[in-house]
Amino acid sequence: MKFAWPRTFWRSVFLLVLAAGVYATWIRITGGLGASTHLSDEFPWGLWIGFDVLCGVGLAAGGFTLAAGVHIFNIRRYEPIVRPAILTAFLGYLLVIVALLYDLGRPERIWHPLVMWNPRSVMFEVAWCVTLYTTVLFFEVFPLVLERLGHRRPLAWMHRAMIPLVVAGVILSTLHQSSLGSLYLIVPEKLHPLWYTPWLPLLFFVSAISVGLAMTIFESWHSSKAFGHQLELPLLAGLGRLLAVVLLIYLTLRFRDLERRGVLGQAVEPAPETWLFWLEIGLTALPMFLLFRASTRRRPRSLYWCAVMVIFGFVAHRLNVSVTGMEAASGATYFPKWTEISVTLAIVALGFAAFRLAAKYLPVFEPAREAAEGPARPEVALAAAD
Template sequence: MGYIIFMFGLFVDLGTPWRIWHPLIMWNPQSVLFEVSWCVMLYTTVLGLDVFIFALEKLRAETWVRFFRSIYIVMIVAGVVLSTLHQSSLGALYLLIPEKMSDLWATKAISILFLVSAIAGGLAVITLESLASSRSHGTKPEIGILSGLARGMGAIMIVYFALKAADVVIRGVDIFRFDGAHLLFFLEMLIALLLSVVLLTSEKLRTSVTGLMCSASAAIFWVALTRFNVSLTAYAGYRDQTYFPSLIEIIITVSLVALGILVLDLAASYLPIYEPHETSGAVLRKPAMG
């Protein structure tokens, strides 16, 4: 659902959404954006089929449910591969103009850094959405599962910190300057280090709803900061103007988020996403094929 909402936002952000079909017939395999476009379309299709399963269960279309169960492993592999290509290619997209970027982020390792941070962000979003959904529907959070996700999130963030630190050292980047870009760089690194250490060492934090919610929120903020740094801060020395979202951009963004929450709530209310559970009241179901 979040990805479909993202697609709606992309239509608005493109400026010329009526050309969204061009990559389908106007192929340019040497273009990074061409690969991103195809990954987005195919990945959205896979996610759409995954959600469609719940509708089939609701309609009791057993034949189709059995069919999707038989190919579900293929869908999982396709989803993992497409999302991996998508996230890494988004990073490579910024290397089209490396001479205009700050040395802090103009690195050939940007693709793997994008991928690693995206994995951490995905775990954080799952954790936060699960907690919010449990509260909204009056169910008990699956603390055991979410605690494992939090541990994984911490491990991935420490990997990001190590990769980023090794990258700037190997490239001989001067990180000891007092300006806005370097301050944001250190903030990005500090959050990654501290949050990963806390998540890996504090079992009390990983097993409490408040701790999980705060750590997931902090991780989401961190991922947003990494993207902000690459897309805006890295070009601060080249730009002669500042950017702040316009009122219409803010309204569209807030509206899309609100729409996503509304649709998710309706789906949880009318589709067989939840099922009774003896100890927690209800748990989030796996797809029909799982």
């Protein structure tokens, strides 16, 4: 009991954050967006879209990245870390939807895009893709429940459907990860030149792959500590090397784009945007250089801090696109209200708590039991009987 206080500390923090989030939710429901946010007609998208949605969807990208690697490209050695990554993705998408409910002026109409089609709208595509991908993730996570309950026959059916599901998930993810960037293609005059680019969809997609890998390392580190599981360091080191390559591609694209559009000079002008631009670049470039070194990848702590930097660099980019880059043109200065911060923190805290509960009651860290386990034995028995 001597060392129980860190757990008690985090439980207290969780309860405090949750209490503040519940109160903020009450203000949001009773007072509307005006009472609960610092948003305005000039600045309609703030923390809830910039962080909860844009970052949330990206941070959940580890699911499709690893599922594609293992199930489509058949890199089976990464199988032990697929399940936690898919669970993280599923919870991440659920929480993105919850966050969206806060930001919508009429949250009860969230289902409208599904029946009132506007195929020319990027947001329509994002709404459909997120809905479908969350459904796909549900079916990818559901085998854990079946395994836990010991239902082998439906588990075998689910396993047979896994490859089509994974393919659908990868296609849907590719579509909407990039489409989130496409949302900002309609504001070329409003978004700062350091961030506005026709390549935004491509940059959003590549950065989603990088942060998906980083989140897998981040989640594995914390799971190892929290649940006493072995850290799959050789696998994570492999992910670290891949991450370095993806970051190199991302940075090459980023600077090639700035140079192509002739706005590289704006990156040295003394302005708040410049500082935040270099913060974003620094948080991407530094871990890239470090991860190219084998000695960094061999040390779990170094690998972990590199993953943290990549995540922070990604968050900085998404918030620079959605908030920093929009401020100057809108003429408004935006800083989130305490209620916005509380709701965001509560959503993140709920994500951690849900993951912990799922890891406690579901076989998240166990290797996938071959669905054939059930039917395979009778087949062997029959063959023997023949």
